[in-house]
Amino acid sequence: MVRSRIDRRRFLAGVALAGAASATSEGAKAATSPIIEEAPRPSALRPSAAVAAAETGTPQISAKPAGMPGSDFMVDVIKSLDIPYLPSNPAQSFRGLHESLIDYGGNKKPEFLTCTHEETSVAMAHGYFKIAGKPLLVLCHGTVGLQHAAMAIYNAWCDRVPVIVMGGTDLDASKRPPGVPTFHSAQDVCALIRDFTKWDDQPVSLQHFAQSFVRAYKLAMTPPYEPVALALDAELQEMTANDRAKLTIPRYVPTAPPQGDLNAVREAARLLANAEHPVIVVDKCARTPNGVKLLVELAEALQAPVIDQKGRMNFPNTHHLSQNARSRALIGEADVILGLELSDYWATVNAFIDNGEINGTGLQESHIKATTKLISISSVLLNTKSNYQDFQRLQVVDIEMAADAEATLPALIEAVKQALPSSRRAAIEARGVGMKKAWSEARDRTRQAAAYAWDVSPVGTARMVMEVYVQIKDLDWSSVGGDRQLSSWASRLWPMEKHYHHIGGPGGYGIGYGAPAAVGAALANRDAGRFSVNFQPDGDMMYSPGVLWTAAHHRIPLLTVMHNNRGYHQEVMHVQRVANRRNRVAYAGKDLGPIGTRIENPVIDYGKLASSLGIWSAGPITDPNDLAPALKKAVQIVKAGEPALVDVVTQPR
């Protein structure tokens, strides 16, 4: 190949010289001689036979080195962990592994999913895990790709979701190409995400890679689940493994999750069994479908109300012990509160009111009685990172277990059953009767609340949610987006019982999670034969609209219903609050909210956006009576295996 390049260079140089000589002689002739018609001549010298062969023949390839490409071995390692997909944006720094994955690995397990942004790649992996329970691998382009991915990795970190991230780099400065590849390399490329990954490594040999990849997977999948990272050296990918037989792949053996100390479990059970008003609060408790069953068993043993903060689908909202509608009152009267994998225990039992009081920090009030006993089971206590503040305020509790809640539930259920005094059984049964009545009343109140703004334009969020539900209620559906931005109507009005009926939120509340996480979750649902729907906030969509193309390209069926309130709504209220505090009118300019917070003038046509990315679309819809036909058609498209988007112009919340 090198010889061929030199030959071409000499050939081109010859052409240039001949051209110059020809031009000079022609000019001289024109000045001194009459014009004579001549047969056209070639503008360049004919190449010699050897040069022609070098230019047009099959390139001479040097003898293939013995052994296998290093990145082929990496594929063997990756395949040992049965990773189904690899959402990534292509990049030079992992070209060796990329080629091995699709050619040596046959583009199966993992299958490369073409993404348009690394933030999208990681968020897709995030959403996929919350449905399938399996982590995906994401390749990122060294310094630049990891920086793009950083926000999504932080969301996964805060949401306790495992993702295997590999960042390409080219370590040897004396060998790597200058210019762009050097801009994209770093001596410690994982440093920029180390604060919010559980573990990382930079393998310097293929055997080191095998060991670290399996270790990374194992650590990611040990509660608390978290993202992990590996630096992927370019030379390691493109080197030759001379003796494959000497390389070994460690066997993956899942680590048993940490369980609560038995003495602490028994003491917690004693408090719960003897409580007059026990309350169970859950956030990211149910890691698996079995977690939902265990939680139901515990709640029924105590007939204790469950308040679900919805980090996961923890507890069926059709169960009479699902008491979210009365959360404030129940926490206020509780004598024992059991918190399971709470992201923020302090905010569960206290209130922070952002009104500028107390030296400008706001009011802080306790919601509980001074005598209320607090119990916590959370694996997040095992995290030891300190820079990012996802661990929230310190809440003093009476019994605290650094353990995985779901893994501890069997022992806790057993201990509760043993601790329940027979004298309490009648009271516990009566508590259950009261809960049934309260649940029924709350359901009626919620439905009546949904009737407000039923016919308005912009479309009411309750109306939009129920127009969707009536179209999909007979399907095996899965809500793959959050619904906090639309008054939680889906999780208040739809019967949610199965672990895939909702998947919680982003974790770190970093915008740009919604659309790609929904596509990732829809991918997992596609493989399980389920119908996926995502209520998609408009501001979030504009961070990562390219994921719609990924959904179209890979035929990932997903119904996206735009919650298009044409604003960064939360920020609207923040600016308004501060302006009022300063006794000033928040300046809106030509918009319907403070400058900088609205997405209007011009408005965005999400239907056209989706169409341009290869997705069937309808809207913008402003009249609620136009929803049903559009949604009906969209559901047909999705049932046929394609993504569809319906743009609905909505009320703010």
Added chain:
Amino acid sequence: MIVRALIVLPVIVIFAQNPAVAASAEHGKVAYMQHGCWQCHGTVGQGSIATSGGKPLAPDPLPWEAFSSFVRSTNRAMPPYSDKILTDGDLQDIYAYLQSIPKPPDAKTIPLLNP
């Protein structure tokens, strides 16, 4: 299409405290939107559990004295609106607008809410 809840009837509300003040629901709706009330409470005062504790402003708003006192001096999640930000006239018109909003239908009569 008739959007029932957005029809702003030319309601004139006579305030008991100040019979000389005639409030305009039509202007009240404009003021309600301009001052950002709709951002938390929705365009027809329906409220949201995310931004207003799930409490609707309309129909049947609080009695005027309680309503205006709350708007002027609340120290809870909603920021107070002084008369420098929101004039008495605009506040009265907003109140008239809220009074003009019709009652929602009974949920039991909406098939979609009883699937």
